Amino acid sequence: MFDACEGVQTQLMRYRVGYGKLKAIFISHLHADHFLGVPGLVQTLNMSGRIEPLFLFGPRGTRKLFEALFSIRQFQPNFPVIARDCAEGECLREKLFTVSCFPVEHGCPAIGFAIEEPEKTRFHEAKAKKLGIKGRLFTELSEKGSVKIKKKTVKLEDVSYSQAGKKIVYTGDTKPCKAVVSAAKGADLLIHDSAFSHEDRALATEKKHSTAKQAAEDALKAKVKKLLLTHFSNRYDDRSKLLEEARVVFAESELGVEGAVLNI
Numbered sequence: 001m002f003d004a005c006e007g008v009q010t011q012l013m014r015y016r017v018g019y020g021k022l023k024a025i026f027i028s029h030l031h032a033d034h035f036l037g038v039p040g041l042v043q044t045l046n047m048s049g050r051i052e053p054l055f056l057f058g059p060r061g062t063r064k065l066f067e068a069l070f071s072i073r074q075f076q077p078n079f080p081v082i083a084r085d086c087a088e089g090e091c092l093r094e095k096l097f098t099v100s101c102f103p104v105e106h107g108c109p110a111i112g113f114a115i116e117e118p119e120k121t122r123f124h125e126a127k128a129k130k131l132g133i134k135g136r137l138f139t140e141l142s143e144k145g146s147v148k149i150k151k152k153t154v155k156l157e158d159v160s161y162s163q164a165g166k167k168i169v170y171t172g173d174t175k176p177c178k179a180v181v182s183a184a185k186g187a188d189l190l191i192h193d194s195a196f197s198h199e200d201r202a203l204a205t206e207k208k209h210s211t212a213k214q215a216a217e218d219a220l221k222a223k224v225k226k227l228l229l230t231h232f233s234n235r236y237d238d239r240s241k242l243l244e245e246a247r248v249v250f251a252e253s254e255l256g257v258e259g260a261v262l263n264i
Helices: 008-014 037-047 062-069 125-130 136-144 178-183 198-207 212-222 240-249
Strands: 024-026 054-058 081-085 089-093 098-103 111-116 120-123 146-149 152-155 160-163 167-170 189-193 227-230 253-255
Touching: 008 037, 024 098, 037 054, 054 062, 054 089, 062 081, 098 178, 111 178, 136 146, 178 212, 189 212, 198 212, 212 227, 212 240, 212 253, 227 240, 240 253
Parallel strands: 024 054, 054 081, 167 189, 189 227, 227 253
Antiparallel strands: 089 098, 098 111, 111 167, 120 160, 146 152
């Protein structure tokens, strides 16, 4: 989970995301609207009998904040809550993906996150089958690197190629900055702060947020495949104007909408 606002439990229930599946929460910064959902969520997990640890990753001050909060007797869960301060580099490595962080520019210590899959090995199926590779031999070839068919040895590199894994980048709250562009290079999806319209860019600069146009400019510089605009100011009843100004710069822009599902 990336950031946890006050209504996070309601949203999890609304979209039928099981609480028990949650392993880690990545907090972009310690403004209240990005972490106040954590205490209540931890209490709910505690009442449900959770025993697995929950990891919290965030900028400087995250560990101190949550260690203090969960040291209060009334808030102490019966399972480990492990909070870690992050600045730059890898936060979490799983078998199917890694999550790393990078510094962004907001009104307090703040970070963005990149979720990346490792490279995948794909087979040239026609070529492999022509050489006699079929059925379980594909698995054996993947695991061992070569297989022997009759008197001929077929190597994995003879019938396969590497495909880059998917990459998703989440900026959290930030004004436009080089670190975002660098972290988002070639990403399949960039989720970018777009709090203001460009006509309100002076306010965006003052509040250290981005306009939709600025988000699109970052997406263009980073050569991402798709941009998702998020974190809109409540001053905009009609957010279509934000989408329009972004698409002038970067055509593959979309508005973040609650409950939307994007195929990457």
